Amino acid sequence: MPAKTKPKPYHHGDLYETLVQAGAALLAEQGLENFTLRECARRAGVSHAAPKNHFASVEDLLCEIAARGFEQFVRDLDAAADAVPSQEAGPRLIAMGRAYVAFARANAPVYLLMFRHSLQFDKSNHLQAASHAAWQQLHGQVTAVIGAERGDIDTRAAHVWALVHGIASLIVDRRFPAALDPQTVIEQSLSSLPAAIRGGLGVS
Amino acid sequence: MPAKTKPKPYHHGDLYETLVQAGAALLAEQGLENFTLRECARRAGVSHAAPKNHFASVEDLLCEIAARGFEQFVRDLDAAADAVPSQEAGPRLIAMGRAYVAFARANAPVYLLMFRHSLQFDKSNHLQAASHAAWQQLHGQVTAVIGAERGDIDTRAAHVWALVHGIASLIVDRRFPAALDPQTVIEQSLSSLPAAIRGGLGVS
DNA sequence: TATCAATTTTGACAGTGTCAACTTTATGTG
DNA sequence: CACATAAAGTTGACACTGTCAAAATTGATA
Numbered sequence: 001m002p003a004k005t006k007p008k009p010y011h012h013g014d015l016y017e018t019l020v021q022a023g024a025a026l027l028a029e030q031g032l033e034n035f036t037l038r039e040c041a042r043r044a045g046v047s048h049a050a051p052k053n054h055f056a057s058v059e060d061l062l063c064e065i066a067a068r069g070f071e072q073f074v075r076d077l078d079a080a081a082d083a084v085p086s087q088e089a090g091p092r093l094i095a096m097g098r099a100y101v102a103f104a105r106a107n108a109p110v111y112l113l114m115f116r117h118s119l120q121f122d123k124s125n126h127l128q129a130a131s132h133a134a135w136q137q138l139h140g141q142v143t144a145v146i147g148a149e150r151g152d153i154d155t156r157a158a159h160v161w162a163l164v165h166g167i168a169s170l171i172v173d174r175r176f177p178a179a180l181d182p183q184t185v186i187e188q189s190l191s192s193l194p195a196a197i198r199g200g201l202g203v204s
Numbered sequence: 205m206p207a208k209t210k211p212k213p214y215h216h217g218d219l220y221e222t223l224v225q226a227g228a229a230l231l232a233e234q235g236l237e238n239f240t241l242r243e244c245a246r247r248a249g250v251s252h253a254a255p256k257n258h259f260a261s262v263e264d265l266l267c268e269i270a271a272r273g274f275e276q277f278v279r280d281l282d283a284a285a286d287a288v289p290s291q292e293a294g295p296r297l298i299a300m301g302r303a304y305v306a307f308a309r310a311n312a313p314v315y316l317l318m319f320r321h322s323l324q325f326d327k328s329n330h331l332q333a334a335s336h337a338a339w340q341q342l343h344g345q346v347t348a349v350i351g352a353e354r355g356d357i358d359t360r361a362a363h364v365w366a367l368v369h370g371i372a373s374l375i376v377d378r379r380f381p382a383a384l385d386p387q388t389v390i391e392q393s394l395s396s397l398p399a400a401i402r403g404g405l406g407v408s
Numbered sequence: 409t410a411t412c413a414a415t416t417t418t419g420a421c422a423g424t425g426t427c428a429a430c431t432t433t434a435t436g437t438g
Numbered sequence: 439c440a441c442a443t444a445a446a447g448t449t450g451a452c453a454c455t456g457t458c459a460a461a462a463t464t465g466a467t468a
Contacts, residue, residue: 012415037456047417049457054415058456117377135381152392154384158374159393163363165379166370170362173321175369177339180358188356189363192400199396216446241425251448253426258446262425 016054018044024065024110031109032116037061062113063124069110070130074137076103081141089144090194096141097164097190104168111172115165135161146198156197163189220258222248228269228314235313236320241265266317267328273314274334278341280307285345293348294398300345301368301394308372315376319369339365350402360401367393 012018022043027035037058038048055061080099084092104111114131121127135157142157150156167189169175171182216222226247231239241262242252259265284303288296308315318335325331339361346361354360371393373379375386 158389162370163367166366185362196396196400
C-alpha cells in the first residue's frame, strides 16, 4: 500500500492521485476489458514504468479505484436515504435500493470492478474499509426496518443486498430479456422487500 | 459462427470440440483471468494459430463455453426440480434456487463467464438460445407458483432471478462478510421467495 | 554546495491476440 | 486411379501488454 498521506511528491506533482484519476476516467470510458496501466501512464503524461513506484501492479491501482467507487457509492445512498423521513424506515430502505441500482447503471464499469473477486482485495486496506462501510450502511438501515433486537439482522441484510445486487447486475450485464422494463422490475421487487425481511417464516 | 454440424474434420479429428473441452477445463482450473487462447491450443496439441479456423476470436470460444455452461446449468436445475413433487410449486422453486447457487459455487469461473456482459453475446446463436432456455425454465416454474393468469409473471420471474443471482454472485465474488454463513442466507432468503412473488403490494 | 534517496526513464523480456502467407492433407470429381 | 481444390494447420510476424533491472534525473537535506 503506497503512502496514504500526500507528501507532495518530487517530480510530477502528485502522480499517485493523477494515476487514480486517469485510471478512473479510462475505466469509465473503456471498461475493464480495455483498461491498461500503460494507457493510464500515457494519460498522466509519464513513462510506462512510472506507476511502479506508486502501485506494485495494475491490480493495486484497480483496488484503489474500486475503493473510491465504494466511497462515492456510500455517499449516493446516504443522499437518497436523507431524502426520506427517517421515521419511515421501509421507504427509506427502498430509496436506498433505487439509488443502489441507479449507481450501478450510471457507473457500470466501476460497479463491476467493485464487486469483482480479486486476489488483491484482501491486501488493500482502503478497499476493505470502503467496502465494509457500505455493508455497515446497509446493515444500519435493515436494523431500522426490522428492529435491533432480532438475531437475524446479518442474514436479512444479506438478503437485501443480494436482491438489489442481483437486479443491478442483471441489468448492467444485460441478462434480462430485452422486452422487460427494468424500472418495473426495480419498483416491484423493492416494494416487497420490507415485508420480506420483517416476515417470519415465509415458507411456501 | 463455425459449423454446428461436425463433418469430422481432416487433420486433427475434431479440433472444434477439442478446443471447447480444453478451454472449459482451462477456465475451470485457472479462471477467466488466466484464460488464454494459446494455452487452449497447446492443450489441444495444435499450433497457436490453429483455433483461427474454428473461432474468429477468443471471445467466440468463450461464448461457446458459456453456452455449454448454460446447458449444464439447465440440466442441474431440472434435476433438482424433479426431486420435488410437481404439485408443490413453492418448494420446487426453492429447490431450483438451491441448485442455482450450488451450480455457481461449484462452477464459479464458468458461472461468472455466463453472466458477464460480452459484446459477442448477441452474435452467438448458441449462447443466446442456451441463455433463453434458462430464462424459460425459470419463467415456467414461477408461473406454476403464482398462476398463469397474472399479468406480472415476467417481472416476478425477474425478481426471483435477481435474488438468486445476487446470492450466488456475492458468495462467488466473496463480498459477504466472512462471519456470515452462506447456507443460512440461502435458506432464509429462498424461503421467503414464494410468498414474496405471490404477494400483492408489499409496500412497507 | 554536496550528498542522498525518492522518483522517473529507458530498455528489455516473456507473454498475448490476431493476421498473412505458406504448407499439408483429405475429398470428390474426371 | 490421378489430380485439382479447398479446408485445416503451421510458421512467422506485428503491435500490444505487465513487469523488472539499471540508469538517469531531481528535490530536499545536511
